[in-house]
Amino acid sequence: AQTVTQSQPEMSVQEAETVTLSCTYDTSESNYYLFWYKQPPSRQMILVIRQEAYKQQNATENRFSVNFQKAAKSFSLKISDSQLGDTAMYFCAFGKRQGAQKLVFGQGTRLTINP
Amino acid sequence: NAGVMQNPRHLVRRRGQEARLRCSPMKGHSHVYWYRQLPEEGLKFMVYLQKENIIDESGMPKERFSAEFPKEGPSILRIQQVVRGDSAAYFCASSPPPQGYVDTQYFGPGTRLTVL
Numbered sequence: 001a002q003t004v005t006q007s008q009p010e011m012s013v014q015e016a017e018t019v020t021l022s023c024t025y026d027t028s029e030s031n032y033y034l035f036w037y038k039q040p041p042s043r044q045m046i047l048v049i050r051q052e053a054y055k056q057q058n059a060t061e062n063r064f065s066v067n068f069q070k071a072a073k074s075f076s077l078k079i080s081d082s083q084l085g086d087t088a089m090y091f092c093a094f095g096k097r098q099g100a101q102k103l104v105f106g107q108g109t110r111l112t113i114n115p
Numbered sequence: 116n117a118g119v120m121q122n123p124r125h126l127v128r129r130r131g132q133e134a135r136l137r138c139s140p141m142k143g144h145s146h147v148y149w150y151r152q153l154p155e156e157g158l159k160f161m162v163y164l165q166k167e168n169i170i171d172e173s174g175m176p177k178e179r180f181s182a183e184f185p186k187e188g189p190s191i192l193r194i195q196q197v198v199r200g201d202s203a204a205y206f207c208a209s210s211p212p213p214q215g216y217v218d219t220q221y222f223g224p225g226t227r228l229t230v231l
Contacts, residue, residue: 103160107157
């Protein structure tokens with residue numbers, strides 16, 4: 001079974017700073033996907049970024065980028081030039097490439113951006 | 116293109132009543148997933164359905180919970196004889212038919228169930 005661990009329950013940074021959220025996972029699969037979802041106070045789950053494990057290049061989406069270390073089973077999210085609207089819970093998630101389509105989520109990191 | 120829709124957004128039930136949660140997937144999506152989020156926790160997978168088929172229900176409690184995705188209409192998550200421990204946010208997600216690989220799941224706004 002797959003597990004996803006986010007070891008930082010809470011983080012807080014000043015606006016415009018860069019922040020990195022950690023995620024590690026455990027799997028015996030070789031092909032899979034990793035995701036970061038954001039859950040603001042509205043509780044809507046919003047996809048931030050997605051990484052295919054077979055791609056060595058780290059995914060980027062504007063101010064959001066990941067550091068994917070497959071051998072170490074690590075998948076961290078970097079938010080550059082943080083904004084007040086980035087305040088949210090962030091969840092790391094794992095999905096197998098084939099077979100069961102369910103996502104396995106970490107416990108989440110509560111990120112607060114201070115003005 | 117409307118997103119995933121869930122209703123109701125908030126549902127209050129007394130112990131022993133039934134709760135029905137509805138999910139309409141995004142247009143063109145034929146796969147639906149239900150997840151449950153307890154307070155201060157991550158989402159936990161419950162069930163994965165295609166039209167008229169349950170594909171994976173490994174996360175569903177053995178009793179009182181059922182799900183369906185009929186040929187016409189929304190997917191329904193049904194909880195019979197609710198107990199206080201069922202109080203949680205229930206999220207639905209949808210994806211297009213996976214063509215041999217995992218596709219991104221898009222989430223609805225969730226239904227917050229409160230059991231009194």
